[in-house]
Amino acid sequence: MATDQSDSTRRDFLLVATGAFAAVGGAAALWPLVDQMNPDASTQALASIEVDLEPIEAGQAVTVLWRGKPIFVRHRTEEEIKLANEANVSDLPDPEARNADLPEDAPATDINRTKKDHENWLILVGICTHLGCIPKGQRLGDKKGEFDGWFCPCHGSHYDTAGRIRKGPAPRNLDVPHYEFVSDTKVKIG
Amino acid sequence: MAQHESTYQPNTGVERWLDDRLPLPRLMHDQVNAFPTPRNLNYWWTYGGILTFCLAVQIITGVVLAMHYQPSAEMAFDSVEHIMRNVNWGWLMRYTHAVGASMFFVAVYIHFFRGLYYGSYKAPREVLWILGVIILLLMMATAFMGYSLVWGQMSFWAVTVITNLFSSLDSIIPGVGTAIVEWIWGGYSVTGTTLTRLFSLHYLLPFAIAGVVVLHIWALHVPGNNNPTGVSVKQNSDTIPFHPYYTTKDMFALTLFALLFAWFVFYAPNYLGHADNYIEANPLQTPPHIVPEWYFLPYYAILRAIPNKLLGVIAMFGSIAVLFLVPWLDTSRVRSARYRPLYKWFFWLFVITCLVLGYLGAKPPEGAYLTFGRIFTAYYFIHFLIIMPLLGAIETPRATPKSITEDVLDKASKGDGDAGAIAGVSGAPAAPETR
C-alpha cells in the first residue's frame, strides 16, 4: 500500500509539473504575438516637429499633425486669456492640468495649461477626450461652443479658451503635449 | 462518423444541456479522448500531430506578418525589412514563418513516406490518401505564393518561371497559354499587380488547407488508423484510447521536432533560403543560378529532365498526379512493407530517387547532371507505374500476425528487425519503434 501511494504521488507530481511547465512555455509564446501590435521602433522614434509661430496672429489658430494627431496651436487674445483666468479651478469638471510637462496632480489653472511668459500661446492635442473626435473652433467661422473655446460636434462637449472641459460628456481637459519654445517664434512639439 | 460506441457521459446539467443542442464535447470526447487507436503505432505516426502544429504556426505567424506587410512592388521588400528591424518581435515572426514553411515540408514528406512504407493508402483508406495529396498540392501552391511575397530576386524570378509553365499550353492551342499567363499576371510581365493577387491567395489558401485537414481527419476516423503491421483492428485489445497514450507520445515527439525547428529559427534562419532573395526584385536582371526552395527541387529536376517544354510541365505535374493513383497501382494484398521483402527494398530505392532528384534540382541541367536527372525521373515513374503493380503479382509476402495484440505481445519478448531498418533514415528527429 505504501509504495502504491508514493507511486501515485510521484505520478501526480510528474503530470502536474509537465503540464505546468508546458503551460508556462505556451503563455510565454503568446507575448510576442500580443506585443507585435504595439507601436514599433520606427513609430516610437518619430521625430518631433517644429512649428513657426510668426505668421499666426492673435485670435488665429493653426492645426498641425504630430504623431498622426492634430495639434491645436492657438494665439490667444488678451480677452481670451482673461476669460480663461476667470474660471474657478475647483468648479471645473476636471480640475487637473493634463500637461505632459507638469506633474499629474497640477491644478488646471490657465498658467498650468500654457508656458510661463508665453501665456498667449495655447498648444493642445486636438482630440476630444470623450470618444476621439476633433472639436470645432480652429477656423474663424467655426462654432466655438458656450465657453468660446472649442465645441465637439459629435456629442456636444464644450471646451473653454484654455481647452478645459466645461460642459458635455467629455471627462478630461484637452491634453497638453510635451513642447518647448526654441525661440520666441518657434516651438518644438514632442 | 466512427463506428465505435460513444462513451461520452455528460456529468453536469450544463453538459447535458449542451449535449442535446450542440454535442461538441461528445464529438471531442469520442474522436479525440477516447478514440480507439491501434496500440502499436510507432514514432512515424506522430507526424500527423506535428503537421497540425506546423499549420497552426504558419497561420498564426502569417496573420501577424500580414498586419505589417505591404503587398505592393514598391513597398514589399522594404516592408519585410521593416518587420525585421522595427516591428516588436518581427524578426521572430518572419523567421518562424519562413523556417516554418520548410519544417512543414520536412514533416509532410516524412508523413508521405510513412504512408508509402506501411501501405496506409490501401483500402479502406483511399480517400484519406487522396485528401492528403490534395493538401500537399495546396501546400505547394501556398508556399510558392508566400515565397514570392518577399519580392527579392528569387521571389520575382520564381514567379516568372513558374507562371510561364502555363505558356507551354501554347503548343497545344496557340495563344491559349499566353492568354492564361497574362491573366495570372494581370499584365504583360510579372508586376506589383501580380504580387497583390498572390498575396490575396496566399492568405486564403491556408484556410482551405485547414478545411481539407478536417476532411482528412474525418476520413481517418472512419476506418481508423493504419498501423505498422498493416493488420486491421480486430478486437478491443488491439486498441487503446488516444488520450492519454498518444497525446503524451505525440507531445513528446512534437517537442523534439520543435527543437529542430527552433535551431533553424534562432541559429540558422537563412540557411534554408537563398542569399539572392535579399536583393530586391529586378525585372531587368535574372540571377545566375535560379533554384527553387529545397522542397521543390525534385519536381524542378523532373521538369528540366524532359527536353520538351510541354512534356516537362506534364511530367512535373504528373509526378504529383501519379500519387492519386497509388491506392490502385499497389496490387499487393498485404499493406505493410514490414511483410513485403521485395517492396521494402524498392521503397528505399524510391526514397533515394527522391533525394537524388532533389540534389539534381539544385544543379545546372547539363552534362552528367542531366543524364542522371533523366534516369531518376524515369525511375520515379517506373516505381509507381510498373514496380508497384508488378510486385503484387510476383512478391510472396511474409506471414502477417493474426492481430495487432499478437504482434505486440510477440515483440515484447523477441524484438523486431524492422524497427531498426526504418530508423536508418537520417535527419528525422524520431526514435525507433517503442518497445
Added chain:
Amino acid sequence: MSISGDSRRPSRTLRGAIIALSLAFVGTGLGTPAHAASEEPEIAKQPWSFSGVTGHYDRAQLQRGFQVYQEVCAACHGMRLLRYRNLGEPGGPEFSADAVKAIAAAVEVPDGPNDDGEMFERPGRPADAFRSPYANDNEARAVNGGALPPDLSVMAKARSIPTHAAFAPLGWARDIIAGYQEGGPDYLHALMTGYEDAPEGTEMVEGMHYNAAFAGHQIAMPSPLSDDLVDYTDGSPKTVDQYSRDVSAYLMWAAEPKLEERKRLGLRVLIYLIILAVLLYLTKRLIWSKLEH
C-alpha cells in the same frame, strides 16, 4: 539501414544495385564540380565574434566598421534601410545618444515640401534614414560609368560563399550544426582583400578591376581600401585586412541588427524545450508503463 535477419536473395541483389547506384552518383557528384570550382572562387571562412550559439557583435569593431563605411563606402553606396537611431540601439555599435545626434546632424537630409511647397534640406535627426549618395539609381549609374553601386543595407545577407561546390551532406550537416550564417561577411572580406594583379593572359575589360573573390573576376568597383586609409583611434591595425574585417562585421550588423537578441532568446528556448522534452518523455513512459507494448 539494418538488414532484417530473414532477407531473401533478391533483397541482396537489390541492395547491391542500390549501393552501386549511390556510389556512382556520389562519384559524379564529387567529380563533376571540379570544373565548376574554377569558375566559383574558393573563399575561406573567417572567425567572427558573432558566429555560433553565443555569438555577439564586438562594439568597438562595429564602430570602426561604421567609420570605414562612412569615410570610404558611403561615397558611392547608400544604406537606405538604416536609420541613424539604429547606431545607438542595443545590439549594435551602441554609440551614445549624443554621438548619434551628432552623426545625424552632420548630414543634410532632404525634407519637404514646406509651407511654400518647396523641398529643402535640413540637418539630420536620429529618426532619419541614412542619406544615399545619389538622388536615384540613374544618377548613380551616370556617375559611375554605367555601374550601379548597390545599396549595402542587407548586403551581408545578399551574398554568400558558394556552398554547393560539392555534394557534401556532411558539409551541410556541419554548417547546420554550427549554425553557419556568416557566408556574407566571409565573402565581403574576401572581396575587399581580393584585389590583385590580373594573371598573365587575362583580358580585362576597359574600366574593370581584377578581383580573386568576385565571380568572373572582373569587378567595376576599384579597390576601395588601402593601408592607413582610415584613421583608427583605438590602436587597431590600419591595414586593409583589418578594415575589411571591421566593415564586414558592420555590414553584418546592418543586415541582421537583431542577431544578439535572436541568439539570446534562442538559447533560452532551446533549454526550455530540452527540459520539456525530458518531462514529456518521463510522462509518456509513466503512462505507457501500465501497458504491454
